[in-house]
């Protein structure tokens with residue numbers, strides 16, 4: 222028996238087809254049973270009539286529960302009334318895996334759905350998000366693959382911090398201890414001296430206690446690092462890859478966006494228009510003049526400020542040249558203004574927060590040592606990193622993009638937890 226996917230069967234549109242999947246909805250009367258079957262590609266209504274099936278088979282069909290796995294053969298035809306516009310008049314079916322009474326019914330709490338996450342993945346909503354997520358990952362790779370970058374991997378067990386000691390996960394490592402990666406960056410900075418243009422997509426870990434709609438303790442981090450880069454190159458690639466990711470989703474996932482109730486018009490400006498670029502100083506001015514929010518120079522932008530700023534534009538905003546004191550130790554100072562660094566944050570539209578953080582990297586070893594010492598770091602763990610500045614150092618830089626952050630924004634999600642199959646937060650590490 223050759224099975225078509227539901228999408229293929231609807232593409233065929235008429236004649237005999239065999240499909241397989243899971244019962245998504247079922248209802249019936251004494252004479253006819255309606256099953257909406259779901260597979261990885263879509264849904265289709267299937268009708269089993271008592272008259273054609275006979276009493277015995279009809280009784281079996283009538284008892285089918287939601288999430289039963291089954292195969293169905295019959296004649297497909299257009300039907301405006303059916304949920305996906307097509308219907309199969311069933312002439313035979315087979316139960317492959319029976320289903321107990323499915324625990325997920327309408328109107329359940331978000332916490333219950335998290336407990337049953339392994340089942341909730343089967344929902345139309347999660348299926349749409351996961352398809353979009355896969356396209357977002359592929360688009361990131363495609364953008365850099367076609368521009369001469371290669372994929373490079375850092376260890377996940379790492380010797381030191383990079384983004385601040387307070388969000389490090391410590392791991393017992395035999396007799397000693399190590400940390401889970403916060404970023405691939407320091408190892409990529411070693412790697413660029415071999416191949417120059419690198420990217421990765423890998424899990425990063427942050428022990429941030431914050432319970433927000435934007436933070437996970439384990440997230441997928443897409444990063445790039447390149448030798449000979451100027452600060453502008455970093456921002457240009459950030460803008461280029463975000464445009465490419467959004468364009469790919471718009472091209473391939475109109476249907477999924479519709480399932481999510483996400484208006485594609487909200488995303489189109491990002492592909493079409495240049496991103497808004499402003500310095501930190503300019504951002505403070507805009508916040509004060511247009512949003513009546515006063516930020517003292519030297520303070521980081523908080524969620525409220527980022528949200529207000531993003532609400533002024535329909536494309537991401539790139540804020541650059543932050544005060545050195547609010548940014549990481551490795552960021553390079555601005556020429557003639559050492560209190561400001563060549564670092565940038567990309568703030569997504571609609572209050573989805575920071576999607577990219579990037580910078581030019583400090584090449585002066587003495588400056589790096591001084592900053593790390595000031596942060597109370599034991600320099601011995603950084604010897605390998607210092608070597609990158611001792612042997613043929615060059616201007617370089619890169620950025621990191623939070624995949625769940627961008628998926629959240631693209632899909633218009635209420636929480637970042639829905640942007641990943643099995644979310645990890647301070648309060649949730651099962652299933």
Ligand code: 4AD
Pocket residue numbers: 383384403404405406427429435436437438440442444445575576577578579580619620621622623624625626
């Ligand atoms: O701004 P961050 O901390 O920058 C770095 O890690 C650099 N080393 C990247 C680089 O230059 N290679 O993190 C980068 C991005 C953020 O902009 C955000 O999108 C995401 O990672 N991110 C998180 N996403 C989900 N949950 C969290 N707890 C996140 N923390 C950061």
Ligand code: MG
Pocket residue numbers: 566575577578
């Ligand atoms: Mg950041």
